[in-house]
Amino acid sequence: MQQDIYVIGLDLGGTNSVFGIVDARGEIKATTAIKTGGYSRVEDYVKASVEALQPIIEQVGGMERIKAMGIGAPNGNYYKGTIEMAPNLPWAHDSVVPLADLFSDALGIPVALTNDANAAAIGEMTYGVARGMKDFIVITLGTGVGSGIVTGGHLLYGSDGFAGELGHVTMVRGEEGRLCGCGRKGCLECYCSATGVARTARELLAKSDRPSLLREMNPEDITSLDVSIAAGKGDALAREIYDFTGKMLGEACADFAAFSSPEAFIFFGGMTRAGDLIMKPIKEAYDRHVLPIFRGKAQFLISGLDGASAAVLGASAVGWDVVASIEKRD
Numbered sequence: 535m536q537q538d539i540y541v542i543g544l545d546l547g548g549t550n551s552v553f554g555i556v557d558a559r560g561e562i563k564a565t566t567a568i569k570t571g572g573y574s575r576v577e578d579y580v581k582a583s584v585e586a587l588q589p590i591i592e593q594v595g596g597m598e599r600i601k602a603m604g605i606g607a608p609n610g611n612y613y614k615g616t617i618e619m620a621p622n623l624p625w626a627h628d629s630v631v632p633l634a635d636l637f638s639d640a641l642g643i644p645v646a647l648t649n650d651a652n653a654a655a656i657g658e659m660t661y662g663v664a665r666g667m668k669d670f671i672v673i674t675l676g677t678g679v680g681s682g683i684v685t686g687g688h689l690l691y692g693s694d695g696f697a698g699e700l701g702h703v704t705m706v707r708g709e710e711g712r713l714c715g716c717g718r719k720g721c722l723e724c725y726c727s728a729t730g731v732a733r734t735a736r737e738l739l740a741k742s743d744r745p746s747l748l749r750e751m752n753p754e755d756i757t758s759l760d761v762s763i764a765a766g767k768g769d770a771l772a773r774e775i776y777d778f779t780g781k782m783l784g785e786a787c788a789d790f791a792a793f794s795s796p797e798a799f800i801f802f803g804g805m806t807r808a809g810d811l812i813m814k815p816i817k818e819a820y821d822r823h824v825l826p827i828f829r830g831k832a833q834f835l836i837s838g839l840d841g842a843s844a845a846v847l848g849a850s851a852v853g854w855d856v857v858a859s860i861e862k863r864d
């Protein structure tokens with residue numbers, strides 16, 4: 535009987551690093567996690583990761599069953615296996631860190647790394663709602679706004695490995711554009727990320743005296759989750775925040791359609807839990823703004839992958855790609 539083989543998937547986030555051991559069917563067999571930020575040197579981060587992995591590797595029958603590792607990380611460069619100038623990572627905020635090589639040396643297996651939104655796109659294509667699709671765009675709505683663009687069945691990496699930064703297209707030009715973490719003004723991310731939504735809430739609350747459940751809170755403490763809860767209770771001002779956010783996203787998607795004519799836009803992340811509250815304004819704004827030849831063609835979908843495991847599955851799919859390319863070579 536052939537023994538099962540596995541890959542390790544690592545969802546490397548600003549706060550937590552979640553590892554999963556995944557089989558070829560996309561089943562997560564074991565997981566573990568460490569804090570991402572608890573280390574000032576990348577070598578210490580890798581050492582702590584390998585220590586945390588040991589027991590779960592034993593659980594599936596030892597290292598000889600593990601064929602590769604895939605990593606989804608902010609500012610990940612697929613071509614070089616590096617994380618470059620990631621503002622939220624203490625051990626990579628001002629440098630280029632060869633994370634794939636470091637893990638490969640420590641574990642003795644091939645390791646591939648990509649941007650976290652690209653990993654989400656590969657995860658959707660392998661296990662999610664994009665199975666069978668060749669042209670689609672995944673948009674991740676979290677602390678930031680990320681994107682993974684698939685055209686003709688291939689992830690778009692561009693000349694340097696960084697293609698697909700749709701969160702940083704300029705939606706509001708000029709001085710009134712909100713200042714973005716990238717140093718520029720008016721990026722999509724400043725309006726449609728979780729922090730952008732909270733900022734919209736504060737702006738709308740300050741602009742009028744309209745009643746809202748959100749007024750019961752200290753404005754500085756409002757999060758996108760509070761907006762979602764208030765909107766769920768029918769709060770008109772909270773719903774207006776979703777209308778504003780969805781309109782911005784829909785207009786952006788209309789422009790993205792002009793670039794790669796996707797058959798679907800797939801939204802991923804906490805904000806999608808608002809369902810139609812966010813999806814309806816996205817679709818309406820898209821239909822109003824898209825070039826007529828594209829109208830009515832693209833589907834607007836919410837990721838079908840379970841939020842907690844989707845990022846790990848996406849990273850593991852990057853690892854399975856490595857396994858497949860080695861098998862093809864041999």
Ligand SMILES: [Zn+2]
Nearest residue numbers: 702714716721
């Ligand atoms: Zn930006």
